Amino acid sequence: FIGTDTANTQHFFDEINEYGWDLGGAGPCVRTGMSCVGAARCEQSCLDEQRIHRTLMNNFTDDVHRPALPYKFKFKVSGCGNDCQNAIERSDFAVIGTWRDDMKVNQEAFKGYLGTKGREYIIENVVNRCPTTPWPSMATSWAVDNRN
Structure with missing residues (x-):
C-alpha cells in the first residue's frame, strides 16, 4: 500500500480481492513465519529449514483468519545452534x-x-569458551567430551 492515501486504500484492497488475493495474512493471529x-x-x-518452514505455514495458514492460536503467534526456523533467526527470543x-553425531577432531590439523597459534591463544579463545573443557593445558591432542 506504499504511496496510497487513506481515501484509496479500501478501493485498492477491494480491487486486489477481485483477483483472488486474500489480503491480511499478517493479521492478528499467525504472523508470517521466518527461516534462515x-x-x-x-x-x-x-x-531442511525450507521444508519445515513450508510445512508449518501450510498447516497453520487457516489460522490466519480463523484464529485457533494465541494473538500474533510466530514461527521461526533456524538450521543450527547459531540461531541466526533469534527464534528463541523472537518467536512462540x-x-x-x-x-546429531559425536564431534570428530582432525588431530594433525589441531x-x-x-604450532601456528600457540597454547595461550587456544586456551583463551577456544578452551575457555567451550562448555566441555576439552583440552588440558599440557595436552598435545584435542578430545571432546561428547556425552555433554
Whole structure:
C-alpha cells in the first residue's frame, strides 16, 4: 500500500480481492513465519529449514483468519545452534537444528593449529569458551567430551 492515501486504500484492497488475493495474512493471529537461509547457502545447517518452514505455514495458514492460536503467534526456523533467526527470543514456536553425531577432531590439523597459534591463544579463545573443557593445558591432542 506504499504511496496510497487513506481515501484509496479500501478501493485498492477491494480491487486486489477481485483477483483472488486474500489480503491480511499478517493479521492478528499467525504472523508470517521466518527461516534462515539454511542448507542452500550455509554449511552449518543441520536440517531442511525450507521444508519445515513450508510445512508449518501450510498447516497453520487457516489460522490466519480463523484464529485457533494465541494473538500474533510466530514461527521461526533456524538450521543450527547459531540461531541466526533469534527464534528463541523472537518467536512462540522455535525450531532449531542440532548436531546429531559425536564431534570428530582432525588431530594433525589441531597440532598444526597449535604450532601456528600457540597454547595461550587456544586456551583463551577456544578452551575457555567451550562448555566441555576439552583440552588440558599440557595436552598435545584435542578430545571432546561428547556425552555433554
